[in-house]
Amino acid sequence: MTEHPTARTPGSGPSAEHPDAQHPEVDSDDNRRQVLYWRLLARLFDGEEQPTLESSSLAVVEDIGLPSALLDPQASVDSVVQRHPELAAEFDNLMVPGPDDDGERDRAAEVRRAALVSKVLLNVFASGSGTVTAGQLTRWQSDAGWLERALGCRPGELRGGRAGAKAAGRGAGPTVAGGPGTTPDLSRLIPAIGPELGAIEADLVKRMHLREVLADPKLAAQLTPSMSLIEQLLRDKSNLSGVALANAKSLIRRFVDEVAEVLRTQVEKATVGALDRSVPPKRVFRNLDLDRTIWKNLTNWSPEDERLYVDRLYYRQTARKTTPQRLIVVVDQSGSMLDSMVNCTILASIFAGLPKVDVHLIAYDTRAIDLTPWVHDPFETLLRTNLGGGNDGPVAMAMARPKITEPRNTVMVWISDFYEFGRSQPLFEGIEAVHRSGVKFIPVGSVTSSGRQEVNPWFRERFKALGTPVVSGHIRKLVHELKTFLA
Numbered sequence: 001m002t003e004h005p006t007a008r009t010p011g012s013g014p015s016a017e018h019p020d021a022q023h024p025e026v027d028s029d030d031n032r033r034q035v036l037y038w039r040l041l042a043r044l045f046d047g048e049e050q051p052t053l054e055s056s057s058l059a060v061v062e063d064i065g066l067p068s069a070l071l072d073p074q075a076s077v078d079s080v081v082q083r084h085p086e087l088a089a090e091f092d093n094l095m096v097p098g099p100d101d102d103g104e105r106d107r108a109a110e111v112r113r114a115a116l117v118s119k120v121l122l123n124v125f126a127s128g129s130g131t132v133t134a135g136q137l138t139r140w141q142s143d144a145g146w147l148e149r150a151l152g153c154r155p156g157e158l159r160g161g162r163a164g165a166k167a168a169g170r171g172a173g174p175t176v177a178g179g180p181g182t183t184p185d186l187s188r189l190i191p192a193i194g195p196e197l198g199a200i201e202a203d204l205v206k207r208m209h210l211r212e213v214l215a216d217p218k219l220a221a222q223l224t225p226s227m228s229l230i231e232q233l234l235r236d237k238s239n240l241s242g243v244a245l246a247n248a249k250s251l252i253r254r255f256v257d258e259v260a261e262v263l264r265t266q267v268e269k270a271t272v273g274a275l276d277r278s279v280p281p282k283r284v285f286r287n288l289d290l291d292r293t294i295w296k297n298l299t300n301w302s303p304e305d306e307r308l309y310v311d312r313l314y315y316r317q318t319a320r321k322t323t324p325q326r327l328i329v330v331v332d333q334s335g336s337m338l339d340s341m342v343n344c345t346i347l348a349s350i351f352a353g354l355p356k357v358d359v360h361l362i363a364y365d366t367r368a369i370d371l372t373p374w375v376h377d378p379f380e381t382l383l384r385t386n387l388g389g390g391n392d393g394p395v396a397m398a399m400a401r402p403k404i405t406e407p408r409n410t411v412m413v414w415i416s417d418f419y420e421f422g423r424s425q426p427l428f429e430g431i432e433a434v435h436r437s438g439v440k441f442i443p444v445g446s447v448t449s450s451g452r453q454e455v456n457p458w459f460r461e462r463f464k465a466l467g468t469p470v471v472s473g474h475i476r477k478l479v480h481e482l483k484t485f486l487a
Contacts, residue, residue, distance in 0.1 A: 029107035032060045033114045040118040043073070044126055061115055064108070070119045076139045077123060077146040090116055094150035120147045127200050132208040134222040140204055141224050144197055151193070158194040159201060159227060202228040210236065214244035225255035230342065234382060249383070256379050260346045287315045325409050326358045327351055330396050332416035333363040333385050341385060344415055345371070345378040347479070352376050360403050364396035393420050393427035401430070407438035415444045418459035428462055435466060444471045 039053040057071055067084055069075045081088045094116055123143040145155030205228050213219045223229065233248045240248050292314040300309040331344045345361065352359035352375050361371040363385055374380040393416065404410050412434060420427050435441045443463050445455040455470050463470055 029111050032064075032111045033107075035060055036111070036114040036118050039071075040122055043122055060111065064112055064115070066112065066115050070115055073122060073126065076143055077120060078139075078142050080119070087116070091120070091146055092149050093152050094120070096150075096152040117150070120150055124197070125200070127204060130207065132204050134208065134213045134219045137204050137208055137229075138222050138224050141201065141226060144201065147197070156226070159197045198228060201226060202231070205229050205232045211240065211244055214240065214247045215242075217243065217247065220247040220251070223251060225251045225258070227255075227342065230255050230382075234385060237383065249379075252382060253379050256342075256346060256382065259342065260350065260378065283313070283315055289314045289316045325356065325411065326360070326403070326406070328360045328362070328400055328403055328410065328412045330362045330364065330400050330412065330414045330416075332365070332391060332393075334365050334391060342378075342382065344413075345375075345381040345385075348375050349378045349381075360400075362396055362399055364392065364399075366390045366392045366395070368392075368396040368399045370399060391416070391420050392423055393418075394423055394430060397427060397430040397434075401434065404434065404437070404439060407434075410438075411440040411442065413442045413444060417445060418443070418456040420456070424456070424458060428459065432466060435468060441468050442471055443468060 035053065035056045039050070039057045042050045042053055054071070058068060061068060061070055067080065069080050069083065077091065081091070090112075094113065120143065124140070124147050127140065144159065148155050148158050151158065210232060213223065230252055233252055237245070237248060293310060293312075294308065296312065296314060297308060297310045300311060301307075302309060327348070329344055329348045331341055333341050341363065348359050348361045351357055359372070359375050361375045361381065363369050363371055365386070369384070369386075371381050371384060374384065400412065404412075414431070418424075418427075431441060431443075443455075443459070460470055
């Protein structure tokens with residue numbers, strides 16, 4: 001066979017074929033990065049190990065000075081960081097986009113980042129199949145926490161629930177959230193990452209023999225409370241007894257306390273009313289207005305004595321206006337609204353602890369239940385809920401309306417996705433009547449830490465026309481709305 005040389009156009013050659021042809025190390029780094037990502041994809045979509053990709057990836061990881069444990073699917077990120085503490089800082093904000101850099105790309109750093117990213121993604125999204133143990137669930141929760149840290153969030157924040165919970169990175173140093181003064185726009189970065197993580201966690205919980213685990217104190221102690229686990233416990237609480245029921249209650253209590261700590265901080269940070277200048281200031285040292293006192297007594301300055309004689313002290317106003325208010329919280333307790341049910345019961349208990357705020361709590365599906373007697377204890381409230389079933393908003397409205405005695409001093413918060421099917425028009429007519437009576441009506445699509453919400457478009461348009469647009473699902477905004485009204 002005669003070999004014909006390839007014809008080249010003028011100006012062609014190695015330097016014209018590829019801009020990096022004179023820098024073979026560039027192609028080498030690109031190839032290494034591609035090997036790591038091809039292995040990640042193969043592991044995620046094919047349960048069988050690919051020997052060539054595995055051996056090539058091992059060579060890459062060892063060559064760049066990273067531990068081979070990064071390629072072990074059985075090793076948690078926690079265990080890797082415990083053996084190599086210097087890697088903890090590299091996982092933080094690992095996947096947060098940095099500022100645009102006009103300089104040269106650091107391809108060697110990209111290879112290192114690919115190895116770390118692959119470890120986190122593989123541990124979280126390759127959740128396997130079959131029965132799950134308590135230890136495996138705890139390990140997955142920890143790895144999911146590391147993924148949230150890599151995205152610039154606190155462990156638990158994207159899954160909804162305990163923002164800032166200590167579910168990941170125990171002993172690995174402080175959690176950095178959002179980088180130096182910024183938080184990534186996760187809705188733009190990865191739109192569905194939070195719900196997907198929640199769905200994976202819920203699947204793991206369902207695959208675990210929860211009743212057997214709860215019956216064993218040692219196994220139950222390994223569980224880390226999460227929104228998915230609490231949902232399963234609340235659904236199954238009627239089938240638990242003895243030690244299993246006691247362990248379930250302990251987990252729910254721990255979760256409630258952790259969420260309450262976060263929400264209480266948010267309530268305290270919100271504004272709390274204008275100063276009431278009709279109330280005389282309390283004459284104690286901590287309220288002394290030193291600057292004003294000096295200014296008002298300057299006429300008493302004695303040049304001979306070189307002293308300022310004070311004949312009157314001035315104090316700062318600290319009393320705030322507090323008008324008695326009634327807060328009525330109505331929450332849909334169907335299965336899809338679990339996050340809202342948990343957050344709202346805790347939020348209602350916090351507001352119930354404020355002076356001169358009368359809080360009422362109603363939960364509903366096809367029936368309504370008045371949870372007001374237990375509103376100060378969110379743990380007892382949750383134990384009395386019955387997740388699941390359909391929706392019948394008019395039934396809840398019939399229970400809520402008699403509680404309105406002074407419309408101008410009442411706020412009604414209604415948390416639901418507002419998918420009422422054949423009952424939409426009667427519910428909206430009831431809401432419209434309540435609003436026109438003078439009640440401050442606040443419709444909320446959902447109340448979660450991640451801010452994810454879904455609202456029936458039919459209701460959304462009518463609420464907007466009524467002048468009561470749906471509040472964004474992030475719980476901080478609901479806190480602000482309530483504090484503004486109660487101020």
